[in-house]
Amino acid sequence: MTIKDVAARAGVSVGTVSRVLSGSPATSAAARERVRSAVTELGYRPDARARALRSARSNAVGLLLSDVRNPFFAEVAHGAEQAALAASYVTLLANANEDTTQQDTYLEAFLTQRVDGIIVAPQGEGSGNLRALEQARTPLVFVDRTVEDFDVPSVTADNAQGVDLAVAHLAAHGHTRIGYIGGPPSVSTGRARHDAFLAAVASHGLDEDPALIAVGDFRSASGSTAAATLLAGRRPPTAMLAADSLMAVGALGEVRRRGLRIGTDLALVSFDDIEWFKELDPPLTVVAHDARALGESAMRLLLDVIEGRPAESVVQPMRLVVRESSTGRPAD
């Protein structure tokens, strides 16, 4: 079932079929009609591969995220995908699994698939294939995270602002010893939030105790461990800030196991507003940014690059959503 069959059925040449199908103005109404009915009668579908081969355009983009099982990235994926769909691009989604090797494997796959562009939430210091991408001049956009020394447009969140909002809020509630459960320094958001935390603690005149800082890897198990470390100290924190939702959940479990009650015994604030955080008991205070919008913006930015429009990096603001976990009472 190829364009030839359609041409034969419609009694025209393949050129005419192609023109009708691609909406060229150089077609007669009669031809359009004949072709359209032949297409539906035969159930013909153009072969995207052949089309891409000939036109040097695949209408496919790659989306490489670090962990789709992280609700935050699932939402980013959804936003990006919807934006691509609206522009009739197909999205190839790949999951790096927080692993640099898999990241390279998928970048390689994207390259051989000749996608028109790639969105990536990178980890590590620019792996080999990330450099190859730059060299191959494949349009590239970073989402959520960045890599130093890469001059790539990106859509990120204002991490410093987010951290400061959280710390200011906790300070306003009288906390002076805030524990921080951070992300890995190999990821830009991990570094940015860590630095911002140190700065915020200093600027608000709070305790600058190294024992109040623990490092995780953005997964829940590390959140448990980090919380355990913080709480086992001689002078444990009265509030904790987790750099992502999975680690916050891990911390939640550890706190419960120690018989403490979030909100009253210990304040907890998390990054990333996951849908069900407000359903928890108590509901969780979060530093939120719109993950879906992040994905949408990244995709639009990528399409701008692909289609030669000017592309400007964007930094999304974060906002604080106050709930009971940090106040001990229902939010106003």
Next chain:
Amino acid sequence: MTIKDVAARAGVSVGTVSRVLSGSPATSAAARERVRSAVTELGYRPDARARALRSARSNAVGLLLSDVRNPFFAEVAHGAEQAALAASYVTLLANANEDTTQQDTYLEAFLTQRVDGIIVAPQGEGSGNLRALEQARTPLVFVDRTVEDFDVPSVTADNAQGVDLAVAHLAAHGHTRIGYIGGPPSVSTGRARHDAFLAAVASHGLDEDPALIAVGDFRSASGSTAAATLLAGRRPPTAMLAADSLMAVGALGEVRRRGLRIGTDLALVSFDDIEWFKELDPPLTVVAHDARALGESAMRLLLDVIEGRPAESVVQPMRLVVRESSTGRPAD
């Protein structure tokens, strides 16, 4: 940068390059060496589209899920993707968003992309494009859900067993009025679990009150609504079973808002064991099946079909994981 450039650089013909690259035995050691170094020197990557066009094999498969933001499906996606990667297939992931129109859009996209096969968690009664697929003889596998009248291999869970495990457990704890928060009847798992619930309630001699049954749509908001309906009845249930995790979370919120305490005032059991369910306060009792394994099996099954091996549908067992939400005390 094509195979021609490599041939020129290596001083051999394109045929030789192609043979070396595809691991044909009909190559000399000398040729292999020359080609390999030319490839790395030039940074050449074969064009997957051209290769697919010529060889009628794309090494790409489509994965169409109903909602990637549902942690259960995120895990299925991960499993499927890893299995594909291991067999060096690329996965095109698409998100139907619990919407039949988008399901059709993506099936269409898969068809024009000429993927080698498709895995789908279907909804509705076999949409038009699902039929087209069957007709196009594209290898197809259902995961988690099925559609009646489609003779397609599938990987599903033993829903009846799962429901019975949950009901038996609650009955053993003295509950006679169990509320059920079901999924939509347009989805096979929704129907299967609903029917199984009726059967289990009858076989255990519990209250068969229609007011104990509420229907949701597998999203959290509907879980809140359903829980509200059940709890507002004249004789509210003492235990509830939710047909998926998102609805369970919604129910959790509603219960909290009513000032009730899960575990002591009201037992709650959910389908799908999400990683953080054990971190909740109290930890949630669940009817679990291994979502990642489900995805892996589905992908392996699809590859079996694609590569002409015999393909047998598989039904995964479910198991009950008892935690405090249904017992009011720490599990043994």
Next chain:
DNA sequence: TTGTATGCGTTATCAT
């Protein structure tokens, strides 16, 4: 073992 030539399904160029 190697090279040459053809075709995969499509778009684009050139005539007509």
Next chain:
DNA sequence: ATGATAACGCATACAA
């Protein structure tokens, strides 16, 4: 407005 035909990058049948 339409038809014939080359070309996209690769794999493979065939010849050498």
